[in-house]
Amino acid sequence: MTPTDARTGVWLIGARGSVATTTVAGCAAIAAGLHPPTGIVTAAPAFADVAWPPLSSLVFGGHDPTDRTLPGKAAELAAAGVLPHDLPAAVARELAEADREVRPGGPSTGDTRTDDELIASFAADIASFATRHDLPRVVVVNVATTEPAAHPDDPRLPPSSLYAAAALRAGCPYVNFTPSTGLRSPALASLAADSGLPHAGRDGKTGQTLLRAVLAPMFSQRALTVRAWSGTNLLGGGDGAALSDPAAAAAKNAGKARVLTDTLGHAPQGEVHIDDVPALGDWKTAWDHVAFEGFLGTRMVLQTIWQGCDSALAAPLVLDLVRLVARAHQAGLSGPLPDLGFYFKDPDGGPGGLAEQFAALSAFVARLRTSG
Structure with missing residues (x-):
C-alpha cells in the first residue's frame, strides 16, 4: 500500500x-x-x-x-x-x-x-x-x-x-x-x-453470545442434549436504557438465540432477559443457566457468569x-x-x-x- x-x-x-x-x-x-x-x-x-x-x-x-x-x-x-x-x-x-x-x-x-x-x-x-x-x-x-x-x-x-x-x-x-x-x-x-x-x-459478538458460541459446540460434539438455555443481562449506560424498550430488546435477543439454534440444530427452552441497571454504566453482568442431559438420561447443569465492559x-x-x-x-x-x-x-x-x-x-x- x-x-x-x-x-x-x-x-x-x-x-x-x-x-x-x-x-x-x-x-x-x-x-x-x-x-x-x-x-x-x-x-x-x-x-x-x-x-x-x-x-x-x-x-x-x-x-x-x-x-x-x-x-x-x-x-x-x-x-x-x-x-x-x-x-x-x-x-x-x-x-x-x-x-x-x-x-x-x-x-x-x-x-x-x-x-x-x-x-x-x-x-x-x-x-x-x-x-x-x-x-x-x-x-x-x-x-x-x-x-x-x-x-x-x-x-x-x-x-x-x-x-x-x-x-x-x-x-x-x-x-x-x-x-x-x-x-x-x-x-x-x-x-x-x-x-x-x-x-x-x-x-x-462481544460477550455473552461469544461465550455461547464456544460452549454450544461442546454440547453438540459430545452428543449431550441441551434441554434449556436461559440467560439474564444486567447493564446500564445508553444500551441499558435503549434495551429497556421491549422491541429493542427483542432485536438484540434474536441474535443471541440464533447462535444456539444454528449450533445445536434446535431452539432449547429458555429466554434471555435484559435489565437496565443505570448504576452499572458501561459494565455488564451476564448469567447463563444451561440444563443438559447426559448418559442414561442423567440431568446436569452448567452455569456461567460473564462480567465485562461492552465498550x-x-x-x-x-x-x-x-x-x-x-x-x-x-x-x-x-x-x-x-x-x-x-x-x-x-x-x-x-x-x-x-x-x-x-x-x-x-x-x-x-x-x-x-x-x-
Whole structure:
C-alpha cells in the first residue's frame, strides 16, 4: 500500500457514544505506543503480515445527534474505569480532531425531510469528509444505540437503514455492529446488490453470545442434549436504557438465540432477559443457566457468569472490521462477507461455530494477504 492508500477514513454512526469514543481513544493510544493492541485480532502474529491500514493512519468522523463531545465522553469513561484515567489527556488532540468531524445526522424530532433527502444529506457529509482528508476509502460502521426492529408496514426506513443507504450512495463499504436493521431492510436489497461494495454482518459478538458460541459446540460434539438455555443481562449506560424498550430488546435477543439454534440444530427452552441497571454504566453482568442431559438420561447443569465492559470488548473488534473491510474493498471484493462471521451474532451466512468461523476468517485473511 502506498502512503496515500494507507489513509483510511472511519465514519462512525453513533460517533460520540461509548463504543465510538473507546475506539477512537484506543486507536490513538495504540498508535502512539501507549498501550499494546490487546484484543485486536488483525494485530496478532498470524495476521500481522497483511497490508492492513496502519492504526496511525485511520481518520475518524461520524454522525451523532447529541451535543456532548468526544473529549467529554472520554473523561466520563475514564471516571467510570472504562478508559485508563490518564488516557483522555494523553490523546486529547486526536479526540478533538475526530470530534470536529462529527455531524448531527438525523432524523431529529420534527425533521420533515423525506427518506431520500435524509440519505442524500448523510451521504454528502461522508463524501465531504473523504474529500477534505483526501481519503481513497471510508468505511462506515454503525455503533449507534440499538433501535426497535422495523415494522414491515412502516413506509419509512428506520434510521440505521438511512445511514446504511447513505454509506453505499457515498461509495463506502459498510459494517453494522448493532442489532438494528441497517442493510437488512428489503427496500435496500437491490441497492446493496448493485453497489459493488463490500458490507458485513449485523450485531457484534462481544460477550455473552461469544461465550455461547464456544460452549454450544461442546454440547453438540459430545452428543449431550441441551434441554434449556436461559440467560439474564444486567447493564446500564445508553444500551441499558435503549434495551429497556421491549422491541429493542427483542432485536438484540434474536441474535443471541440464533447462535444456539444454528449450533445445536434446535431452539432449547429458555429466554434471555435484559435489565437496565443505570448504576452499572458501561459494565455488564451476564448469567447463563444451561440444563443438559447426559448418559442414561442423567440431568446436569452448567452455569456461567460473564462480567465485562461492552465498550472495551467492542472497540478492538470495530478496528479489526475497519481493517478487514477496507482491505477487502482495496482488493476489489464486493457484496456480503460471510467469512467475517467470527465477529457477528447475525453474520452474512458462513459456518456457525466459533472455531469454524475463525478458520473461515483465517482463510479470508490469506486471500487478502495476496490480493489487491
